[in-house]
Amino acid sequence: MRVVFLLVPHVHLLDLAGPAQVFSTVRDLRLGYELHYVAEQEEVPTAQGVPLRAVVEWPRLGRDDLILVPGWRSLTFGERHGMLTGSTRARIAAHHAGGGTVASVCAGADALGQAGLLDGRRCTTHHGLQDYLARRYPQARVVRDVLFVEDERVVTSAGIASGIDLALHLVATRHGPAVAAQVAREMVVYARRNGDAPQHSAMLRHRDHLSDVVHRVQDVIDDRFADRLPLRDLALAAGVSERTLTRAFGEATGLTPLRYQQLLRLERAEHLIGHGATVEAAAHATGFEDARMLRRLRARA
CATH class of the missing domain: 1.10.10.60 (Homeodomain-like)
Structure with missing residues (x-):
């Protein structure tokens, strides 16, 4: 499975590092994961001031792969920091249309909205950005006060640390709650599925x-x-x-x-x-x- 992190300028480090740690821990369990970091430019400034290096060439993706967009610092959605090129928006949309999963943390939901994937779907974002998301994408159904929402292979999370919950949920969905609990234990975090998850696994519910x-x-x-x-x-x-x-x-x-x-x-x-x-x-x-x-x-x- 390939996990592609799409890095937008002024990306929040924890939005990226939390899910990246989850999937790299799964990779260490020899479950066949590859992690890729792509952007529209090779050097990506972060909200915390640490520059990151990424590649501009996308790996070839299949329906079992994941695109995840961490959030970025922006007063409102749609500022120049978060605007993607047409080719990047098309890649995200094409991956989902081909059966793949796309996910976002915090303001990363805007990238999925730019790709046309929020219309008619339930989604969420950071509590400070929910009103703006609802105004910017009026056909989206913004769910409040949850950690993450999944709707037809479009998975959005509230932001910052909730990206860890989102990633653990995706691991549990693919490999079962026992693997997710093992990863959470390695990371010394509560293994939980919260928010809108329809199934509350006993393995995760009692691992907190x-x-x-x-x-x-x-x-x-x-x-x-x-x-x-x-x-x-x-x-x-x-x-x-x-x-x-x-x-x-x-x-x-x-x-x-x-x-x-x-x-x-x-x-x-x-x-x-x-x-x-x-x-x-x-x-x-x-x-x-x-x-x-x-x-x-x-x-x-």
Whole structure:
């Protein structure tokens, strides 16, 4: 997968560095990522004063690739710093038309608007720019008070640190929430899907803590949630007593290890059922002894 960061003059460093760190960490997991930094000129000034070097030649992109536009410092959208050439706008539009995904952080939403990709779609941007975005693109449906919004492979985020949430969401969508949680843990940030995300994965929802003991146990459960996992084995894996594990797990997640495992099983079973599997087949695939327990958990949920 190629991730192309389109750098606009006066780009905000964190708008760029947050998502770049996420995808470079995924690359370090040997999942086949390439990161590219392109611009309309080789030297790009940043809002924080550190100049960046980029290439002007775009790599060849396919439908599995991503274009991401970090935000830039501008009092309003449409200032000369954010205006793209016709060829750049056409590249963004053509990539999306060919089945690719485009994303933005903060003011980067304006680049997607210039490419005609916000009309008729839900989107967001930094809270200080939402009114201007709505005025500049009246056919766009600006969503407020969310971290990010995804609409037909157009993904926009609120700005600054929310670019990390956007990138983790894209990783979770492509590789599953366990990989996203692993990346977030490496970055020492909360793994979360917030804002407009329609699915709130249990793996990410209960990873918003910094307990290394609990993370180690969650790593085991995430990898083997369909197996029988006695509490003593989990405690042994974490190097603590069963009582200590139960207390720490509850403090960090509000759950017992068994309840967390059940949530993962239920979430996976619902996915299988939604794709045509019977309740019995889904129960078997996710480690339930029979379908009755799965039915009870679904009814309770």
